[in-house]
Amino acid sequence: MRHTLPLAPQFYVTAPQPCPYLEGRLERKLFTALQGEQAEALNDTLSKQGFRRSQNVLYRPSCSDCNACLSARIRVKDFTESKSQRRTEKKNAQLARRTRAPWATEEQYELFRKYLDARHADGGMADMDVFEFAAMIEETPIKSRVIEYSVRSEDRRTRDLAAVCLTDVLDDGLSMVYSFYDPARHADSLGTYVILDHIRLAQEAGLPYVYLGYWVPGSPKMDYKAKFAALEVYVGGQWTPMEDAENFDTRQHPLSNDPIAEQVAQIALPGAQPVKKR
Incomplete structure (x- = not known):
């Protein structure tokens, strides 16, 4: 099924398939290719409208009877750490950060396999081999980085990759396109620590937001994202402060969804103003 905007890009929708986050629900995704000279501008523009990148594809959920998957971001200037997050910082004070070009290594893949086997053995990425992993890391038409967190030995000659x-x-x-960590260090809350460090990186770079991907109320895998202060979620075509995660209502009337063609027509492309919903 294909729907087209003037002057490209072309948008497509996937067939329904079981939702990986909420049992008994079906998911569909609206997506477009990310390529050519306008790739960075398209990625910047659509990310502000709830889209996420996977290799050279941009996508966002377009489910017929559910709106539980909400793109989430942190307002960096308003963020304050909680007591538990400060404890997480202290636990991981020994970690050294290294920022690299998007190039996959065997060490990364070994850690990735440990993470999947322990945390997502039945997930959609469980069978990903080293070549597919390399594609996930390296196939990017935009400015991407691989950020590694390691424990260095006392003589600083070796390091133990942690996240x-x-x-x-x-x-x-x-x-944050995708992160993974050593499952043996589960008590160190490395997932939380990596987000905290990205907030620090954004502050240093003068960037206003850290995008976390999708927050899914009711999914235990996603609960940790709602624990960050100054969180916003993309709802109804705009970013909205998320004030009460426990009572956030994601129910949706089955007749309330716009047709796919109308959803596409409301997407703003680079250089254009967002089309407001009537």
Whole structure:
């Protein structure tokens, strides 16, 4: 099924398939290719409208009877750490950060496999081999970085890789495309620590937001994202402060969704103003 905007890009929608986050629900995605000279501008523009990047594709959920997957970002200037987040910082004070070009390594893949086997053994990425992993890291038409977190030995000659994040640099923030960590260090809350460090990186770079991907109320895998202060979610075509995660209503009337063609027509492309919903 294909829907087209004038002057490209072309938008497509996937067939319904089981939702990986909420049991008994089906998901569909609206997506477009990310390529050519306008790739960075398109990525910047659509990221502000709830889209996410996977290799050379931009996508966002377009489910018929559910709106639970909400793109989330942190307002960097308004963020304050909680007591538990300060404890997480102290636990991981020994970690050294290294920022690299998007190039996959065997060490990264070994950590990635440990993470999947322990945390997402039944997920959609469970069978990803080293070549697919390399494609995930390296196939990017925009400014991306691989950020590694390691424990160095006392003589600083060796290091133990603890966490990795593939990060896109947008015109208004850092987008955490995918992160993984050593499952043996689960008690160290490395997922939280990596987000905290990205907030620090954004502050240093003068960027206003850190994009976290999708927050899914009711999904235990996503609960940690709602624990960050100054969180915004993309709802109804605009970014809205998320004040009460426990009572956030994601129910949707089955007749309330716009047709796919209308959803596409409301997408703002680079250089254009967003089309307001009637």
